[in-house]
Amino acid sequence: MIGNKSSSMSSGIYTKIDKELQKRNERSLLRELKTSKGKDFCSNDYLGLANHPKILEAMHEGINHLGLGSTASRLVRGHYQVFNDLEDVICEITQTISSLFVANGFVANLGLIDALSDSRTQIFTDRLNHASILDGIRIAGSKKIYFNHLDYDDLEAKLKKSNLDDSKIIIAESIYSMDGDRSDVKKLVDLKIKYNTCLILDETHAFGVEGRKGSGLGTAYSEIDFRIFTLGKALGLEGGIIACNTSKARDYLINCMRSFVFSTAPMPAIAYAGITALHLMSNMDREREHLAKVGILLREGLQAKSFQTGNSTSQIVPVLLNSEEEALAMADKFQKQGFDLRAIRPPTVPTPRIRISLHSNHTEFDVACLVRNF
Secondary structure (H helix, E strand, C coil), X not given: CCCCCCCCCCHHHHHHHHHHHHHHHHCCCCCCCCCCCCEECCCCCCCCCCCCHHHHHHHHHHHHHHCCCCCCCCCCCCCCHHHHHHHHHHHHHHCCCEEEEECCHHHHHHHHHHHHCCCCEEEEEECCCCHHHHHHHHHHCCXXXXXXXXXXXXXXXXXXXXXXXXXXXEEEECECCCXXXXXXXXXXXXXXXXXXXXXXXXXXXXXXXXXXXXXXXXXXXXXXXXXXXXXXXXCCCCCEEEEECCHHHHHHHHHHCXXXXXXXXXXXXXXXHHHHHHHHHHCCHHHHHHHHHHHHHHHHHHHHCCCECCCCCCCEEEEECCCHHHHHHHHHHHHHCCEECCEECCCCCCCCEEEEECCCCCCHHHHHHHHHCC
8 A cells, every 4th residue: 555645736635634534533424434244224125135046146147148347338348238138127117218227326317417417407406315416416517406305385486486498307316315205206297297397206215115016106107207226225236227208318328428428337247137136026015015014113113212213104214313423322332232223424414313224024023123222
């Protein structure tokens, strides 16, 4: 490793690094990388597919047939037929017209927003939207207009005041990753139609868990322009998908989405295993019902002990706390008791919390044990 030497030219950068790390440490906001241990109540493996034997077998098969790295951008030599096959299955399940497989959900949001918008675009974004959405707006140089979280009256008021000459995009998540609450997709679609806007719905935490065959909350609404999916949460793999309601939109992204054009394609074996994961997901209604049930049990159990769980109605259940120190201490306590829970702190969220992430292979007994230790 190179030592800590720095030239006088870069000394200002290292001063910034030192100040930021010190500030975060003083506020109990300094993050560290920790390996996983204990019963998993914090990952996004909602359907327990990350170690499913059929997906592991498909991954091995994919590597044997297709090798490891894709070696190039999909526009050069990194495109494989299996990517088309995966995209076709996605479209069939989610009832969308076309889709594009990319490295991950962050890249999907960032690249899509950057490709669609510019300084003349007004983007109406829920105040609690994911960082990848906010970064996409920033990179595009668009006009960012926040509306209050899940407040569609506020959204409409801001749409009414908007510049008629500018193009408009509404962006929301169907299930919010840190709060576990959900959008009213019908209201979003109604406003999209009424004010002639583009609508992007990030379905990454709903995909696999909600909707017909786990297809998400937006499947019933063909009016949605773009939906974002991932293989990296409920499906136990990695990779993002942008689903489009026209074929031309996909063609446009292939040509104009910089994070697609200039990135090495994902491993083809991921797409190969992803097709198996999608078929499994489509037939896991019993697991989805169980996941909803243990979510209710967890919320009721925590609320009975006077813990605040916000407006969660999903597999994501926050335990809202008073301080960063309390969140860190609680996470440490649970780690010592064999439960893998993590503290989520500002700036990721406005209110410190423990974020509990339920999986379909959590039993009622597992949930009862967790609640008992709060």
